[in-house]
Amino acid sequence: MRMHNxxxxxxxxxxxxSCTDDDSIPSSSFEVPEIYSxxxxxxxTVDFSGQTDRLLMGKELLNSLKDVxxxxxxxxxxxxxxxxxxxxxxxxxxxxxxxxxxxxxSYDYFSxxxxxxxxxxxxxxxxxxxxxxxxxxxxxxxxSAGNSGYLTNGTSNRYVNAKGLELNQVVAKGLIGxxxxxxILNNYLSKDVLDAGSNIENNTNKVFETDKNYTTMExxxxxxxxxxxxxxxxxxxPNSTIGSEDGLLGKYLSEVSEDNDFENLDDxxxxxxxxxxxxxxANDYTARNEQIKIIKENISLIPAVRSIYYLQQGKTALNxxxxxxxxxxxxxxxAYGLIYSLQFTQNPATGNSYLSSAEVDxxxxxxxxxxxxxxxxxxxxxxxxxxxxxxxxxxxTVEQASSLE
Numbered sequence: 001m002r003m004h005n006x007x008x009x010x011x012x013x014x015x016x017x018s019c020t021d022d023d024s025i026p027s028s029s030f031e032v033p034e035i036y037s038x039x040x041x042x043x044x045t046v047d048f049s050g051q052t053d054r055l056l057m058g059k060e061l062l063n064s065l066k067d068v069x070x071x072x073x074x075x076x077x078x079x080x081x082x083x084x085x086x087x088x089x090x091x092x093x094x095x096x097x098x099x100x101x102x103x104x105x106s107y108d109y110f111s112x113x114x115x116x117x118x119x120x121x122x123x124x125x126x127x128x129x130x131x132x133x134x135x136x137x138x139x140x141x142x143x144s145a146g147n148s149g150y151l152t153n154g155t156s157n158r159y160v161n162a163k164g165l166e167l168n169q170v171v172a173k174g175l176i177g178x179x180x181x182x183x184i185l186n187n188y189l190s191k192d193v194l195d196a197g198s199n200i201e202n203n204t205n206k207v208f209e210t211d212k213n214y215t216t217m218e219x220x221x222x223x224x225x226x227x228x229x230x231x232x233x234x235x236x237x238p239n240s241t242i243g244s245e246d247g248l249l250g251k252y253l254s255e256v257s258e259d260n261d262f263e264n265l266d267d268x269x270x271x272x273x274x275x276x277x278x279x280x281x282a283n284d285y286t287a288r289n290e291q292i293k294i295i296k297e298n299i300s301l302i303p304a305v306r307s308i309y310y311l312q313q314g315k316t317a318l319n320x321x322x323x324x325x326x327x328x329x330x331x332x333x334x335a336y337g338l339i340y341s342l343q344f345t346q347n348p349a350t351g352n353s354y355l356s357s358a359e360v361d362x363x364x365x366x367x368x369x370x371x372x373x374x375x376x377x378x379x380x381x382x383x384x385x386x387x388x389x390x391x392x393x394x395x396x397t398v399e400q401a402s403s404l405e
Contacts, residue, residue, distance in 0.1 A: 029282075030278050030279060030281065030282035030284060030287075031278060032271075032274055032275045032278050033274055033278065034237075035236035035237045035274075036225065036229075036235065036236050036237070036238075036270075036273065036274055036277070037236050038218070038277060038278075038281060040213050040214070041213065043213055045213055045214040045218055046214075046222050046225075046235075047212075047214065047219060047222060048222045048223050048225055048226025048227075048230055049226075050097050050223065050226070051223055051225075051226025051227050051230040052226060052230040052231060053091075053092060053095045053097040054097055054098075054099055054102060054179070054227075054230075055226075055227070055230045055231045055246065055248060056087075056089060056092055056231060057079060057082065057087065057092055057095075057097070057098065057099050058099055058175055058179070058247075058248060059231070059247060060079060060086075060087050060088065060089070060092070061076065061079040061080065061099065061171075062168060062171065062172050062247060064076055064079060065128070065131055065167070065168035065171055065172075066168050068136050068139045068157075068159055069139075071131075071132060071136065072132060073128060073129055073132045073133070076128040076131070076132065077125065077128060079099075080098070080099050080100045080124065080125065080128070081098050081099075081100045081101075082095065082097065082098035082099070083098075099175075099179065100121055100124075102179055102183055103117075103120060103121050103124060103175070103178045103179050103182075104116070104117045104120035104121060104178050104182060104344075105117055105182070105183075105187070106182045106183060106185075106186030106187035106190070106344075107186065107187050107190050107192055107193050108185075108186035108187065108190045108192065108346070108351070109182065109186045109344070109353075110182075116357070120178055123174075124171060124174065124175075124178070127167050127170060127171050127174075128171075130161060130167055131159075131161075131167045131168065131171075134148050134161055134162070135148045135149075135159050135160065135161050135167060136159065139159060143159075143160050143164070143325075144376075145373040145376035145377070146162050146372070146373045146376070147162055148160060148161045148162045151325050151326040151329060152326060153326045153327075158326060158329070158330055160329050160333075162373070162374070163368055163373060163374025163375055163376070164325070164329045164332070164333075164373070164374050164375030164376050165329070165332075165333050165336060165368075165374065165375065166329060166330055166333035167333075169330065169333035169334050169336075169337055170333055170336050170337040170340070171337065172247060172248070172337060173303075173333075173334050173335075173336070173337025173338045173340070173341060174337040174340045174341060175248060176248050176249050176252060176302070176303060176337070176338070176341050177303055177338075177340060177341020177342065177343065177344035177345070178340075178341065178344055179227070179248070180227045180228070180248050180249040181249065181299060181300075181302075181303070181341060181344045181345060182344040183223075183224070183227050184224045184227050184228070184249075184295070184299060185295070185296050185299060185300070185344070185345065185346040186344065186346055187224075188220045188221065188223045188224035188227075189220075189221070189224050189292050189295060189296065191289070191292070193220060194217050194220055194221070194288075195217075195285075199215075199216050199217050200217070200285070202215055202216060202217075203215040203216070203217040203218065203280060203283065204283045215280075217280050218277070218280055218281070221273075221276060221277050221280055222277070224273070224295075225273050225277070227249065228246075228249050228250050228253065228269070228273075229242075229246075229250060230246075231245055231246050231250075232245055232246070232250070233245060238250070238270070239254075239266050239267065239270050242254045242266055243255065249299075249302065252302050252303070252306050252338075253265065253266050253269060253299075253302055254266060255306060256301060256302050256305045256306060259305065259309075259400075259401070259403070261396070261400040261401070261403075262301065262305060262400075265298055265301065265302075268294065268298050269294075269295060269298050269299060272291040272294040272295045272298070273291070273295065275287070275291050276288050276291030276292065276295070279291065292348070293348040296345075296346045296347070296348045297347075297348060299345075300345035300346060300347065300354055300394075301394065303338040303339070303341040303342050303345065304342060304345070304354065304390050304391075304393070304394050304401070305396075305400075305401045306334070306335075306338050306401075307334075307335045307338035307339045307341075307342070307390060308335075308387045308390055308391060308398055308401035308402055309401055309402050310331040310332065310334045310335035310338065311331075311332070311335045311383045311386060311387050311402075312383070312387060312398070312401075312402035313327075313331040313402075314328045314329070314331040314332035314335060314378075314383065315380055315383045315384075317331060318378065318380070319380070328375075329375055332367070332375050332378070335367070336364060336367060339360060339363050339364055339367070339386075339390070340360060340364065342354060342355045342360050342390070343355060343356065343357040343359075343360045354393045354394060355390070355393055359389075363386050363389060363390070366382055366385070366386055367382065367386060369382075370382055384398070387401075387402070
C-alpha cells in the first residue's frame with residue numbers, strides 16, 4: 001500500500017465563520033495551508049493510497065486498450081478487476097483495490113440503483129470486448145464507413161470501430177466520470193457519507209480510525225482529493241505539474257483551466273479542497289459544506305467544457321479538404337466519452353447531475369444517429385445542437401467552451 005506523507009504546513013490565510021446549520025460546530029478561526037499538508041503529532045494525517053492504486057491501474061488498462069498487437073480480452077478484464085496479476089507493477093497486483101468495484105458505485109447515485117450500476121460496469125466491459133474482437137481483429141485494414149480498422153496521419157495509426165469510435169478514448173473519458181467524478185462528488189463529498197453514523201461526533205472529538213491518526217471524515221475528504229491528484233509527483237502542491245502526470249480527471253482539469261473563459265479552475269478546486277480539509281480539522285462543518293458546493297460546481301464543468309471543445313474540434317476536422325478523419329474521429333471519440341461522463345456530475349443546487357442519464361443517452365444516440373455508419377455520416381448541425389444542449393445546462397456558451405481564447 002502506498003502511504004503519502006505531507007510534511008510542510010504553511011499558512012496562507014485565516015478565516016472566521018459563523019455556523020448556522022444544526023449539525024455544524026463553529027470554530028473561531030482556522031488556517032488554510034498553502035499546500036495540502038495536514039499533520040497531527042508530527043505525522044501526516046493524509047492518506048489516499050487506494051486512489052493512487054486505482055489511478056495507476058487505470059493507466060495500465062488504458063495502455064492495454066491501445067496495445068493492438070498484444071492486448072487480449074482476458075488482459076483487459078483482469079486489469080479491470082485486478083485478478084491474475086495483470087499489471088507490470090507488482091504492488092498493484094498485490095493491492096486489495098480494483099477499478100470495477102468503484103465504477104458507478106457512489107452512495108448518492110447508486111446505493112439504491114444497483115441495476116444501473118451493473119449496467120454501467122457492463123458497458124465498460126462491452127467496450128473492452130469490442131476493442132479486441134471487432135477493432136484489433138481488423139488492425140491491418142484501413143477503416144471505412146461501416147468497417148473497423150485503422151486511420152493514419154502518415155506516421156501513426158489510430159484504431160476505430162465500424163461507426164468511427166476510437167474505443168480506448170471512449171473508455172478513458174468515460175472513466176473520468178464513472179470512476180473519478182462519481183467517487184469525488186457523489187460519494188466521498190456526499191454529506192450522507194461524510195456525516196454518516198457517528199462521523200460528526202468522532203471528528204469533533206478526534207476519535208481516530210483503528211491504528212490511524214486521522215478521523216473517518218478526514219480520510220474520506222482525502223480520498224476525494226486522491227481521485228484528482230493521486231499520481232502527482234508533488235502531492236502537496238500538485239497544480240505545478242497537473243496535466244502532465246495523469247490521463248484522467250487531473251489532465252482535463254488542467255486543460256479546462258487553460259481556457260481563458262475558465263481560467264483558475266484548477267486553483268479554485270485545489271483551494272476549496274485545502275480549505276474544506278482545514279475546516280474539518282477545525283470542526284467547522286458550515287465552512288466545509290461551502291467548499292463542497294464550490295468543488296461540485298467546478299469539477300462538474302470539466303466534462304461539459306471539454307466535450308463541447310472536442311465536438312467543435314471534430315467539426316473543424318470534418319470540414320477540411322480532404323476530410324481529416326484521423327483527427328476528427330479522435331476528437332469526437334473523446335467527446336463521446338466526456339458526454340457519457342456528464343451523468344456523473346452533480347449540481348449542488350439540486351443534488352442531481354446537470355444532465356440525466358436519459359439525456360446523456362439521447363445525446364450519444366444523436367452523435368451516432370445521422371446515418372447507419374455513425375461518425376462517418378455526422379452532420380455539422382448535429383454537432384452544434386449537441387454542443388448547445390450541453391452548454392445551456394451550464395449557462396455558458398458554445399463559443400466559450402470551444403476556444404482557448
